Amino acid sequence: MKKIVILGAGTGGTIMANELRKVLERDEWSITVVDKDPNHYYQPGFLFIPFGIYTKHDVVKPKASFIPAGVKFIINGIDRVEPDKNTVYLTNGQILEYDFLIVATGTHINPAETPGLLGREWRKSIFDFYTHEGAVALQNFLKTWEGGDMVINIAELPFKCPVAPLEFAFLADEFFVKKGIRDKVNIYYATPLSGAFTKPKSSKMLGELLQGKNIHIIPDFYLERVDDENKKIISYDGREVKFDLLTIIPVNMGADWVARSGMGDDMNYIATDKYTLRSEKWENVFVLGDASNIPTSKAGSVVHFASDVLFENLMAAIEGRPLIAKFDGHSNCYIETGFGKGSLIDFNYETEPLPGTYPLPGIGPFGLLKNTRINHYGKVMFRWIYWHLLLKGKELPLESQMTMAGKEL
Amino acid sequence: MAEKVYAGKAVSVTDDGYLTDPNQWTKEIAIEIAKEEGIELTDKHFAVIEFIREKTLKGEVLTIRTIGKSGMVDTKGFYELFPGAPLKKASRIAGIAKPSSCV
Ligand SMILES: Cc1cc2nc3c(=O)[nH]c(=O)nc-3n(C[C@H](O)[C@H](O)[C@H](O)COP(=O)(O)OP(=O)(O)OC[C@H]3O[C@@H](n4cnc5c(N)ncnc54)[C@H](O)[C@@H]3O)c2cc1C
Numbered sequence: 348m349k350k351i352v353i354l355g356a357g358t359g360g361t362i363m364a365n366e367l368r369k370v371l372e373r374d375e376w377s378i379t380v381v382d383k384d385p386n387h388y389y390q391p392g393f394l395f396i397p398f399g400i401y402t403k404h405d406v407v408k409p410k411a412s413f414i415p416a417g418v419k420f421i422i423n424g425i426d427r428v429e430p431d432k433n434t435v436y437l438t439n440g441q442i443l444e445y446d447f448l449i450v451a452t453g454t455h456i457n458p459a460e461t462p463g464l465l466g467r468e469w470r471k472s473i474f475d476f477y478t479h480e481g482a483v484a485l486q487n488f489l490k491t492w493e494g495g496d497m498v499i500n501i502a503e504l505p506f507k508c509p510v511a512p513l514e515f516a517f518l519a520d521e522f523f524v525k526k527g528i529r530d531k532v533n534i535y536y537a538t539p540l541s542g543a544f545t546k547p548k549s550s551k552m553l554g555e556l557l558q559g560k561n562i563h564i565i566p567d568f569y570l571e572r573v574d575d576e577n578k579k580i581i582s583y584d585g586r587e588v589k590f591d592l593l594t595i596i597p598v599n600m601g602a603d604w605v606a607r608s609g610m611g612d613d614m615n616y617i618a619t620d621k622y623t624l625r626s627e628k629w630e631n632v633f634v635l636g637d638a639s640n641i642p643t644s645k646a647g648s649v650v651h652f653a654s655d656v657l658f659e660n661l662m663a664a665i666e667g668r669p670l671i672a673k674f675d676g677h678s679n680c681y682i683e684t685g686f687g688k689g690s691l692i693d694f695n696y697e698t699e700p701l702p703g704t705y706p707l708p709g710i711g712p713f714g715l716l717k718n719t720r721i722n723h724y725g726k727v728m729f730r731w732i733y734w735h736l737l738l739k740g741k742e743l744p745l746e747s748q749m750t751m752a753g754k755e756l
Numbered sequence: 757m758a759e760k761v762y763a764g765k766a767v768s769v770t771d772d773g774y775l776t777d778p779n780q781w782t783k784e785i786a787i788e789i790a791k792e793e794g795i796e797l798t799d800k801h802f803a804v805i806e807f808i809r810e811k812t813l814k815g816e817v818l819t820i821r822t823i824g825k826s827g828m829v830d831t832k833g834f835y836e837l838f839p840g841a842p843l844k845k846a847s848r849i850a851g852i853a854k855p856s857s858c859v
Contacts, residue, residue, distance in 0.1 A: 539820075583832060
């Protein structure tokens, strides 16, 4: 019996378990999935929790319901991997051997990396919305907050879902307007980027949206520490920004077992061939999603598109064929912009987000780099698609390769 | 894209002043670009620049944090060498592409 072990049963690990079980003979291949957490979180939904738009039931479901029959699901922590011995060690002492390993343990916030962040203001006036607990704590805080300086800060690059803090800013603006206290709230957006976003066209469009909503951008702000006594964030070049409420995207890092196994870089990301999605060092190790170091967004849509390529290349490796499927870095993100509207960006390794229509050239229905109502519905629909189609590896009517059709240069 | 003359040598640069071909880079060019950034290069600057060049040309993606953890220079020191936007300034002086954190 040959063995495939999948580490992580989040977006990517769950898709792969479903895809592989459909095609690999059960009497020839065993598939085992390991995850420390019995709950599957729809992470894009965390964004809506602080504003009371989504509840727990919208974003949390048992992982086991998405793992297909015929796949062994172990709920346990991963202690380390010895890739030269094809062996995984779990925290309970269990040992798993593999012929092929798929790593999909994602990336997570690490507030301890920033001095002062976990001090006395943590979850009192400082919140994250990248965890379920953080988002719920912030929701409770916002229920009674009467206004002041709200600072949104990104501590480090890269971080997952690079549009999420912008969306948070837009939704916060709407929330305070509807509550009737927008005139009592100053919103600041302190980012290590030089503008709202990275690439020129999208940065301009999103920057103008921020401006239009009176959200002040503080660019090139690279966080050194939090002064929790005086409620200030301080950058390496000595700039200080005062806050009454700080919403932060703490430093994101890959899983700690990667560090213990010596398989990653300083941020615990695994060196991965950006086209084949195979580890650069170990021929029988593939890396899917946020856990890899490929130069594209750490986002669920990327995981989805990449899973097609990884599947083909893994099957090729199993059958001893060359790995010919090539990932192009395709990413596709809906951006909530507040008041029932949204925008959409579609790009890959080579092409920056451009204006146009998606997925049908000239028709849409979605507008790229435009601010429309239908884009907002795209985001709303995505939650249903995620739970019902995407995780189960069902065919979606979207190409994994990015296309230039429908884009305006 | 545009042509620019640094240290008597014509090189092509992007709209925001980054060399388009890292192979055209020389130490003399670095000194002149640094002047435009208001920086007088010392040996310490050069050590950091060469480190960034070597890693980047090998295909690694650097961040301020990874440089700060590299043992070459700590983050505070990196800011002191290249005030304001250290990775952007250092990359420009090192003749490599503008750091585009991945989105
Ligand atoms: C607020 C927010 C908004 C977002 N919005 C969007 C969006 O609009 N669109 C979009 O495309 N993406 C969005 N994303 C990003 C998206 O959710 C992730 O990119 C995607 O889920 C990554 O999938 P993955 O399989 O790589 O990792 P994950 O789905 O994060 O799964 C990793 C799994 O590994 C497990 N694990 C980690 N370490 C260990 C260990 N040591 N032992 C055992 N198990 C371990 C974890 O428990 C987890 O289940 C958003 C994310 C956040 C936080």
